[in-house]
Amino acid sequence: MPTYKLTYFNSRGAAEVSRLIFALVEQEYEDIRVERSEWEKLKPETPLGQLPILNVDGKVLPQSLAINRFLARTFNLYGENDWEKAEIDAVLEVVQDLFYPVRKMFYADTDELKARYKKEFVDVQGPKYCGFLEKLLKANNGGDGFFVGSKVSLADIVVFAAVGDALGDKSRDYYLDHKEPKLKALIERIRAIPQINTWLQTRPKTEL
Ligand SMILES: N[C@@H](CCC(=O)N[C@@H](CS)C(=O)NCC(=O)O)C(=O)O
Structure with a gap:
């Protein structure tokens, strides 16, 4: 089973759909919440200088809608056909x-x-x-x-x-x-x- 880490700020915002998916399917993941004071240092290390990002076994995906769709496909929440x-x-x-x-x-x-x-x-x-x-x-x-x-x-x-x-x-x-x-x-x-x-x-x- 892959290891998932979701990084966002300490708010629901653009990360909450992903968190709800993880909760619904009872998939373990790391819910990393970055303080604004830490963000300036982390920003250049992220693909687009934005959050959320999803790390799956070391691969990093930006863009919340892409993350949501990826998780929905992975956990069979994206329709039958x-x-x-x-x-x-x-x-x-x-x-x-x-x-x-x-x-x-x-x-x-x-x-x-x-x-x-x-x-x-x-x-x-x-x-x-x-x-x-x-x-x-x-x-x-x-x-x-x-x-x-x-x-x-x-x-x-x-x-x-x-x-x-x-x-x-x-x-x-x-x-x-x-x-x-x-x-x-x-x-x-x-x-x-x-x-x-x-x-x-x-x-x-x-x-x-
Ligand atoms: N379309 C992107 C927008 C991402 C975005 O604007 N993220 C904001 C937080 S909601 C951000 O990272 N702001 C900090 C910055 O731009 O330095 C998504 O849905 O992931």
Whole structure:
């Protein structure tokens, strides 16, 4: 069995989907959390000067989405055939679309702009993209199972991380007080998976 080391900062951020996958499949790995003070020294030693990175038996992979897909393929969470993989990709792309306005809101220069983008997000883009997710979810088994096929996949984990977990308690204000009952129920189903729930209870507590 390969040895896995995941390096990121001490936050959920771009590493949490990978951590959730490791938790779900109960795969041992080293969860390395770099302090900002250590980062300047480590940065030039990383492939792109960015985190997260995944080290697998000495080989180093950058880019969180590549890492997530690699782990999903390795642990059989990336669909049963090419069509299912494409359906999973479609869900991942909706989440990427959802993240554009989220980033705009977080990186706004002034409090006034931040408030404006937050309102736009809560009123317009959040419901739009959560509506897309609800639609895709309902297209499979009426929305009472998972996004794709009959078992949990990368799609469910990514949506859980983005919509149910990314902003911590604030996630509820931003996304889930909307009208997407199936999406809301899926988030709670994923949260209730014992391995996921154990990770959520025991992981380091961080704001983001
Ligand atoms: N597309 C990349 C973005 C990576 C990225 O921007 N990482 C940030 C943290 S979320 C980083 O390493 N910042 C420190 C730096 O650039 O010095 C990914 O998803 O892995």
